[in-house]
Structures are given as structure tokens and as C-alpha cells.
Amino acid sequence: MSQKHFDAIIVGAGQAGPSLAGRFAQSGRKVAIVERKLFGGTCVNTGCTPTKTIIASAYVAHKARTARSYGIAVEGAVHADLKAILSRKDEIVGKSRDGLESWLRGMENCTVFTGHARFESSTELRVGDDLLTAPEIFLNVGGRAEVPDMAGIKDVPYLTNVSLLELEELPKHLAIVGGSYVGIEFAQAFHRFGSEVTVVEMGPRLAHREDADVSRNIQEILEKEGIRVRLNAECIRLERDVAGVAVHVNCGEDDQPTLATHVLLAVGRRPNTDDLGLDKAGVAVDEHGYIQVDDQLRTSVPGIWAMGDCNGKGAFTHTAYNDFEIVAANLLDNDPRRVSDRIVTYGLFMDPPLARVGMTEREVRKAGKPALMGTRPMTKVNRAIEKGESDGFMKVLVDAESKLILGASILGTGGDEAIHCITDVMYARAPYTTIQRAVHIHPTVSELIPTVLGDLKPLEPSGQSES
Numbered sequence: 001m002s003q004k005h006f007d008a009i010i011v012g013a014g015q016a017g018p019s020l021a022g023r024f025a026q027s028g029r030k031v032a033i034v035e036r037k038l039f040g041g042t043c044v045n046t047g048c049t050p051t052k053t054i055i056a057s058a059y060v061a062h063k064a065r066t067a068r069s070y071g072i073a074v075e076g077a078v079h080a081d082l083k084a085i086l087s088r089k090d091e092i093v094g095k096s097r098d099g100l101e102s103w104l105r106g107m108e109n110c111t112v113f114t115g116h117a118r119f120e121s122s123t124e125l126r127v128g129d130d131l132l133t134a135p136e137i138f139l140n141v142g143g144r145a146e147v148p149d150m151a152g153i154k155d156v157p158y159l160t161n162v163s164l165l166e167l168e169e170l171p172k173h174l175a176i177v178g179g180s181y182v183g184i185e186f187a188q189a190f191h192r193f194g195s196e197v198t199v200v201e202m203g204p205r206l207a208h209r210e211d212a213d214v215s216r217n218i219q220e221i222l223e224k225e226g227i228r229v230r231l232n233a234e235c236i237r238l239e240r241d242v243a244g245v246a247v248h249v250n251c252g253e254d255d256q257p258t259l260a261t262h263v264l265l266a267v268g269r270r271p272n273t274d275d276l277g278l279d280k281a282g283v284a285v286d287e288h289g290y291i292q293v294d295d296q297l298r299t300s301v302p303g304i305w306a307m308g309d310c311n312g313k314g315a316f317t318h319t320a321y322n323d324f325e326i327v328a329a330n331l332l333d334n335d336p337r338r339v340s341d342r343i344v345t346y347g348l349f350m351d352p353p354l355a356r357v358g359m360t361e362r363e364v365r366k367a368g369k370p371a372l373m374g375t376r377p378m379t380k381v382n383r384a385i386e387k388g389e390s391d392g393f394m395k396v397l398v399d400a401e402s403k404l405i406l407g408a409s410i411l412g413t414g415g416d417e418a419i420h421c422i423t424d425v426m427y428a429r430a431p432y433t434t435i436q437r438a439v440h441i442h443p444t445v446s447e448l449i450p451t452v453l454g455d456l457k458p459l460e461p462s463g464q465s466e467s
């Protein structure tokens with residue numbers, strides 16, 4: 001075994017590790033970065049990039065099918081060619097992955113190791129035949145699809161976000177277990193490609209972290225397109241069937257299983273921390289395996305940091321990247337940035353997208369803050385009407401005393417971009433009136449945000465209470 005010494009070792013070339021390697025190398029530190037599989041990690045290879053790429057194909061299919069309503073004639077039936085869709089996806093993903101790998105390999109002061117890294121001690125990691133040592137180690141090991149121990153899971157074939165994107169043929173009937181972000185995005189995309197799709201959700205509503213009105217709207221949009229949604233599936237059981245897999249949903253005798261050709265599991269993620277040898281380093285994890293970190297992403301062991309999905313502080317590419325920024329700012333820039341400075345924000349990239357920032361209405365009510373709320377349906381947003389995409393609504397919550405914006409949800413066309421004018425004002429800690437006085441471009445979705453803010457009403461205590 002050969003021993004190699006560095007100033008810093010980074011494990012995982014996901015969304016935080018490569019950028020940190022770049023900053024360290026630039027500052028003259030000798031850095032090693034270890035990747036066991038695909039450079040770019042989940043987001044580039046099996047998460048954000050491939051899903052948003054196929055969602056773009058699904059959008060085109062949908063527009064082609066509805067072209068007549070825009071006065072455009074499309075001859076013949078619209079047919080989705082899965083092979084071509086996935087090869088477009090592979091090309092986009094491949095460019096991103098290869099670009100990252102060659103950037104790292106060509107970086108001065110940086111050595112790339114391919115293989116699985118495992119701790120030998122708090123300053124040593126084994127990668128194949130190499131023993132890497134460094135006084136500072138940064139973990140960016142990400143996560144993978146959770147495979148729950150549900151009844152029948154060992155007896156049937158199932159798909160995850162990885163294998164679904166490798167199929168050669170379109171599923172005739174795709175059952176999706178899990179009605180949250182990943183499940184919803186795949187449900188709409190595959191339905192638009194031509195699969196029959198059923199979403200099976202244990203809880204009483206889709207996207208259960210959202211407000212009840214948001215969940216209801218999401219369900220209506222999916223059902224309007226023909227996607228079947230089965231909620232309150234308290235007894236999910238999988239069984240082999242002539243068609244493929246029978247997905248049983250309730251415990252009673254009236255159980256009417258969904259007979260699917262394929263089953264996708266979309267029930268959450270788990271961190272890649274069980275095979276890292278964390279015990280040898282003494283790094284503490286929580287009961288779900290997430291590495292415990294403080295506000296500056298230091299683990300329980302001095303000299304070891306954890307960034308990205310593996311620390312449980314975020315589950316998105318932008319939170320992983322922000323973790324890199326926090327570590328780099330603290331270690332290299334003498335700038336004490338913290339995780340607690342971050343405002344929650346994310347998108348659900350169905351069509352129309354849901355964009356979220358800050359608190360939900362439910363959270364505001366729970367906090368008992370005197371608050372104001374403004375809403376507007378997308379049927380009253382000119383740009384949405386002109387585009388023929390007027391599903392959804394927007395909602396903004398404001399602190400009644402400080403006038404600071406507490407949070408917003410925009411479920412509607414362009415919402416994933418428009419939300420940022422709210423986000424930026426929240427970071428500036430400026431009152432909502434700042435947006436109200438800003439002149440926005442017509443016709444956009446953003447131009448209606450000042451209008452929503454001009455019509456704020458006190459949040460009635462008797463409002464939404466569904467949890």
C-alpha cells in the first residue's frame with residue numbers, strides 16, 4: 001500500500017467537493033479528491049440534469065398534443081421516442097460530467113483518485129491500494145434512493161431514479177410509490193411520454209410538506225392530465241402479477257390493487273455514510289445516518305467537515321453548493337458564513353413548476369406570528385393566460401409588524417424564476433414595500449408580485465389547518 005500525503009482530502013465529486021478542490025488548489029494547498037463512480041454525483045448524472053432534460057422533452061410532447069388550441073396544426077399522433085429522449089439526456093449529462101472530470105484532472109495542485117474511500121483513522125483514508133493522509137478531510141458523499149422495507153419488495157423488480165432513466169422501452173403502466181417531489185416530476189414526464197401512470201402515496205395528500213391548497217392544486221393539475229393519484233395508501237404491498245407488479249394500497253378486503261408493468265420507488269433518500277468507516281474516524285451521525293455538523297459544517301471530529309446531502313442540512317444542489325461556499329468562506333476568506341443564514345428555497349419542476357421560499361402558511365400559523373397574506377390565481381396573470389398556462393396560484397406571507405417577507409409559494413408558469421425577486425428581498429432583509437415600489441417588466445409573472453403585495457390581508461386564525 002502506498003501512502004500519499006496532502007493538505008486536504010475531499011471525498012465525493014458531487015456539488016460541493018469539486019468547487020472546494022478548486023478553491024484549495026488555487027490557494028496553493030495540495031488537495032486530493034476521491035470519486036467512486038460518476039463525476040458530478042447525483043445532480044449531474046441521475047438527479048437534476050437528467051430529470052430536467054427529460055421534463056423538457058415531456059413539455060414538448062404536451063405542447064404538440066395541445067397545439068391545436070394555439071392554432072397550430074400538428075399532423076398525426078404525437079409519439080415519444082424514449083431512446084431518443086434518453087440519448088438527448090445522455091449527451092447533456094455526458095458533457096457536464098466529462099467537463100467536470102477533465103477540469104479536476106487538469107487542475108494544478110489537485111490529484112484525482114477514482115475508487116471508494118474509507119476511513120482508517122481521523123486523518124487517513126484508504127482508496128484501493130492507496131492510503132491518503134491529510135490534516136483536513138471534507139466529506140461530500142451525497143445520498144441514494146431509499147429502498148424501504150415494504151411488504152413484497154424482495155419479490156418484485158422495482159425501479160429507482162437511476163434505473164428508470166436507463167429503460168429501453170416506455171413502461172405501459174408505471175406505478176410510482178411516493179407522491180413527493182421526485183415521484184411527481186417523473187409521474188408527469190412519463191405520462192406525457194405515453195405511459196399510464198398511477199401515483200401511490202401513503203399520506204393524505206401529495207407533496208405533504210406544502211400547504212394543503214398547494215397540494216390540492218398539484219393533484220388537480222396531475223389528474224386533469226390523466227394521472228391517477230391514490231392517497232392514504234396505508235398498506236402498500238407489492239406482489240408479482242402477470243402484467244408485472246400488483247401494488248396493493250389498503251389493508252381491507254376492498255383493496256383494489258394497481259396492476260402495473262413497472263414500479264418506481266420514490267420514497268426518499270438516504271445518506272452514503274454507512275460504508276465510509278466513520279466509526280474509525282469517530283465521526284458522529286444521527287439516527288438516519290446523516291453526519292452531524294455545526295453551523296459551519298464541522299463534524300464531531302476536529303479537522304473533518306461534511307457538506308451537501310450527507311449532513312442532512314439540505315437536500316438540494318443549491319444547498320450543497322452553499323455548503324461549499326460556507327466552508328470556503330470560513331477557511332479561506334476569514335468570513336464567518338453559516339448554514340443558519342440560509343433561507344429555505346427549492347423548486348418542484350412539474351409543469352407548471354412550484355417554487356418555494358421561506359415559511360409556508362402552515363408554518364407561519366404554527367409560529368403564531370401576526371401575519372399578512374396575499375394570493376392571486378394564475379388565471380389573473382396576463383402572461384400565464386397568453387401562454388395558455390394558467391394553472392396554479394401565488395401566495396406571499398408577510399410579518400405584520402416588521403413588514404419583512406416570511407415566505408412565498410408560486411405554483412405557476414415561470415414561478416421558478418419569478419420567486420427570486422422575493423428571495424433577494426428576503427436576503428436583503430428589506431420590507432415587502434421594496435418590491436411593491438419596483439417596476440417590473442410587462443408581461444411577466446414577476447410583475448404581479450407587487451400587485452399581490454398591494455392586496456395583503458391579515459391571516460385569519462380560522463384558515464387552513466390541514467397538516
Ligand SMILES: Cc1cc2nc3c(=O)[nH]c(=O)nc-3n(C[C@H](O)[C@H](O)[C@H](O)COP(=O)(O)OP(=O)(O)OC[C@H]3O[C@@H](n4cnc5c(N)ncnc54)[C@H](O)[C@@H]3O)c2cc1C
Nearest residue numbers: 012014015036041042043047117141142308309315316317
Ligand atoms: C431524481 C432527482 C432529481 C433531483 N432534482 C433536483 C433539482 O432539480 N434541483 C436540486 O437542487 N436538487 C435536485 N435533486 C437533489 C440533488 O441531486 C442533490 O441534492 C445533490 O446532488 C446533492 O449533492 P451532493 O454533492 O451532496 O451529493 P451527490 O451529488 O450525491 O455527490 C456525492 C458523490 O460522492 C460519491 N461518493 C459517495 N461515497 C463515496 C466514497 N465512499 N468514496 C468516494 N466517493 C464517494 C458519489 O459517487 C457521488 O458522486 C434531485 C435528486 C434526485 C434524486
